[in-house]
Structure formats: C-alpha cells, structure tokens
Amino acid sequence: MHRLHIKVYYLTHSFMKRIARLVIVITIFLAAACNLQAKNKNTQIYAFATGLCFNDSTTYISAILSVPDAQTDHKTGFLNNRSEYSNQFKRYLETSEKGPFTCAVFFAKSKKSLEKKYIKLRNLYKMKNQSKFVEVPINKFKFIPAADLEY
Numbered sequence: 034m035h036r037l038h039i040k041v042y043y044l045t046h047s048f049m050k051r052i053a054r055l056v057i058v059i060t061i062f063l064a065a066a067c068n069l070q071a072k073n074k075n076t077q078i079y080a081f082a083t084g085l086c087f088n089d090s091t092t093y094i095s096a097i098l099s100v101p102d103a104q105t106d107h108k109t110g111f112l113n114n115r116s117e118y119s120n121q122f123k124r125y126l127e128t129s130e131k132g133p134f135t136c137a138v139f140f141a142k143s144k145k146s147l148e149k150k151y152i153k154l155r156n157l158y159k160m161k162n163q164s165k166f167v168e169v170p171i172n173k174f175k176f177i178p179a180a181d182l183e184y
Contacts, residue, residue: 078103078112079147080140080176082122083154086132090164093126093134096171097144097151102178105142112140114179125174 078100084093104113112118119136126134139154141147158166 075102076105076142077101078105078140078142079144080112080118080138081147081151082119082136082138082174082176083158084122084126084134084136086126086130086134088132091130091132091167092158092164093130093167093169094151094155094158095122095169095174097147098171098174098176099144100140100176100178103140104179110142112138115140117179118176121176122174125169129173 079097080100080103081097082095085091086093100118105111106113115138118138118140122138123134123136126136139147139150141150155166155168158164
C-alpha cells in the first residue's frame, strides 16, 4: 500500500508539473502575441523631408506635412517604414529634378516641436552660402502613409 501511495503521488506530482509548464508556455505565448499587436500603433504624425544632391550642391526641403495613419513603435516612438517615406521624397525629386539624391525624413507627434527642428535645419542650410537651397511647396509634394502603398 505504501508503494502504491508513492506511485500515485509521483504520477500526480509529475502531471501537475507538466500542466504548470504548459500554462507558463501558453502565458508567455499570449503575452508575446499581445506585445506584437501593440508594437505598431497608428497615429497622426507631422513630417518633413530633406534631399541633398551632391552633384550641384542643392538642398531641397519639403513643407511640414500631416501624415495620418502612420505607424510608430510604441516602445521607441520611431516611425516604422522611415526609409519608405524618405524614398517617396527621393522619387519625387528624381522625377521633378535631375540627379541622384540622398534624402532624410524628420518627424514628430506634435507640429510645434517639429517646427522648431524645421526652422533650425532651414536656417542651417541657408547659412551655407556654398549650396543652393530650395523649399518644395506644400502643393507639390505630400507623404502617402506607408500602409497605403502598393508594390
């Protein structure tokens, strides 16, 4: 009888350990799945782009634009698909102007903080007398949210 009690206890204890491990694995999986869903958060941001052509030392800067439904990482606050937004400005410049361009995108969730960056960068480029500076009007270029693009 004593051996039977030990065997039943061992089987029950072993079974409970397996159930506990399974519950832990399922909990971790669900937490990871919830975390993945929350990573890409659609928000409205404000952005502007700059483009440099090293062939003729020309700097192009777009107006500050509203980008609805842009995806940002909830932990870092970085704009997802940043390269796609800079490529949009690069494609615009390559079709309207001639030459290879190197482009960058600046963004913020508040328009006021982005305006400060914009003015600072614009003044920096205007102070350089060696390069030509061109502001792209708001009616010439607009960002398309990366989620809306078709490839």
